[in-house]
Structure formats: structure tokens, C-alpha cells
Amino acid sequence: MKVTIVETNPYPAKIGQYLDLTVQVENVGRERAEDVEIEIVPEYPFTLDSEENAVQNVGALAPEKFASKEFHLFVDKNAQKGVRTIDIRTRIDKSSPWSEKTFDIRIGTETFDSKGTVELAEIVSSPEVFMPGDRGTVTVTLKNTATTPTVTIDGSDYDTNARIQVAVLRPLSEEVIVLDAPYEEMGLLGPGDSxxxxxxxxxxxxxxxxxxxxxxxIEGNSFDYNSRKNIPLEVDSSNVKVIPSKPLKLVNGEATLEFDVANTHPNELNSVSIKPEAEGVNFYPAEYFIGPMDSDELFTIEFDAIADPASENIGGNSEPINLSLSASYSNGINKHENLVSNLRIQPVEENEGGSSGLLATGILIVALVAGGVLIYRRRQQKNR
Incomplete structure (x- = not known):
């Protein structure tokens, strides 16, 4: 089990006030955990709202799945500002031993006379647009907007350095989870620095x-310089579409099948490849690798399809053949796959100059030869 504190509210913790900790546990093993439990072991200056809430049951947790629980703590009114620790334990079932990890909790903020102001300069998401279930990153650029080293206010000179004591990203819904702890003590930003x-x-x-x-x-130089910024994150489930661009027919056991591949997602997708499958049919290439595709980009691909002579499902059979196409691709670091399975290939038998054509050609040749013989004999009779 991997345990993380994904949210501390408020952050930093306030002296003499309640503190909410959201603890996430993730099954990073290969086997299902049947009865996961989380226990919080607080020490001064933290106390639980109730000792009965020290252990919370998560239940079953499959590999690569996660769950979160919330604990309510009180920060003693005589606590000092600074960093304190708290222990959190997990176990996979009641018969297993506890696994313990220690976390730092920051209490209070410092006040500085610096007058630099931190502003949000840029937001970059990777991938640019997430799909449901995706993992990725959100990178924010913070900038000190001061333009001179000092500023004079009411006859007193102040430096314009900006301090970032704490920066924490919090989701506003349960549909997005932040996997990292807050940044602390990022140091000084001089005028114009980011x-x-x-x-x-x-x-x-x-x-x-x-x-x-x-x-x-963001906790800045002092309470007056603290700020909260809105960070948007886009989610869109649109993906790679694969559409036949001409009739799916297998003529005398052979065909060239053509498909249009379109990226309908709002951002670029990478490592796009298409793989066809149909019982009794061999495809060349076995898989078509396209590579990166921009949003709304259309790519036309072809497969040579040849019926397997050993297949009982095709020889002399005019029934449609089920065709499925799998489109695999990457959105950032996330692998995805779509399956198109409602397609049919129609086998067709065509006569390519067969017996009827040969018969007609033979009759024509015989007629011409007979006519030639007749003309030749008549000419011979005239010459006599």
C-alpha cells in the first residue's frame, strides 16, 4: 500500500483550530487487498476529534486502484509555529501487520516586510486535455511582478522580494486527485523572477x-500577500475514429481494404496504430503504425486482405465475415485503445474470363476459320 496526504485544510494548519487531513491509499502491488484499513496516530500538538475515528476501513482494493479517507484533528492553542510530524499506518487486512509512514505538517506562517507580489503567469497541462482515467501534470509559473529592487511606502523603504512559503494545489471535486504534497519554503523571488x-x-x-x-x-510574505488562483483542467473522452472509406468486399478471396482514421480529440495523440482482425483472413501489414496525429487530422490507410485457404468459414461461403479494428494510441503518458467491432466483409465470387467467355471466344474462332475455308474454296472454284 502507498499512503499519501493529498490535502491539508487549512494549509498551513492554524493554531487553535481544526485541521482536515485527506489521506489516500493506493494498491501498488499485483494482488487484490481484501480489507484495507488506515490508522492515524496523532501526537502533540494534534488530537483527534474522537478516538473512535482513529481507524477507518477502506475495504477491498484492486491493484492500481486507490481510495481516500478524511480525518479531523485539532491543533492545540499553545502550539508553536513550525513543522510537526504525524504517523499514518496502513494494513491490507486485520491479520496483517501495520505499515507506518511519517508525514510533516506545517503549522502557522511567518510574516515578512518584503513587498514583492506573486502572480500566476502561466498554466500548462500535460496532456493538454485529459481523458477519463488519465494521469498527468499541471505546471504553474509564479512570477514576482515587482519591477524595482525597493519601494518607498509612507517614507519607509522596503525590498520587493517575494517569498513563497507554501503553494498547494487542491481539487474542488472528487473527480480530480492531486497526487503531490504542497511545496514549502521555495525561497526568494527577486523583482521579475519566476x-x-x-x-x-x-x-x-x-x-x-x-x-x-x-x-x-499560495502563502506569501504575509497574510496580505496570500492568494488563491483558479486552475482549469479540461477533460474530454473523444478519441480515434476508424471509418471504412470504400465497400468492404473480398473478391475471389482477395481485397484491398481502405479506412479513414481521424483524431477527434482536442489535442495531439501519439503512437497511433490500427490493427484489423477477422477469422479466416490474413492482413498485410498486420498492424498499420501511423504515429502522431494532430487534432482533427485525417489519415487514410490500406490493408491487403487475403482469405486463408485452410479456413472453413470462407471457401464457397457468401456469408459476411466479422471484422474488428483496434485503434491504440497515447494521450501524454496514458495508453488507450478503442475497438470497432460492428463491421462486415462481404465475400464475392466473380468470373474473370471463365468458361462462358472461353466458349464464346472458341465459337468465334471456329466461325472465322470456317468462313476462311469457305472463301478459300470459292476462290479455288473460280480459278478453275
């Missing part, structure tokens, strides 16, 4: 299409 922060995120498999908003909370 810094990039990257957060790993995951979209749930049942996420709705559209824009999902996340919140970037």
Missing part, C-alpha cells in the same frame, strides 16, 4: 467531460 511548480494529478475513470477547476493556494 518559478515553475509541477503537480502530478489524476482524473477518475468516471469523470464528467468539461472543465474541472482546481485551486492553487
Amino acid at each position: 518559478i515553475r511548480l509541477t503537480f502530478n494529478v489524476m482524473v477518475s475513470e468516471d469523470a464528467n467531460e468539461g472543465t474541472h477547476n482546481l485551486e492553487l493556494a
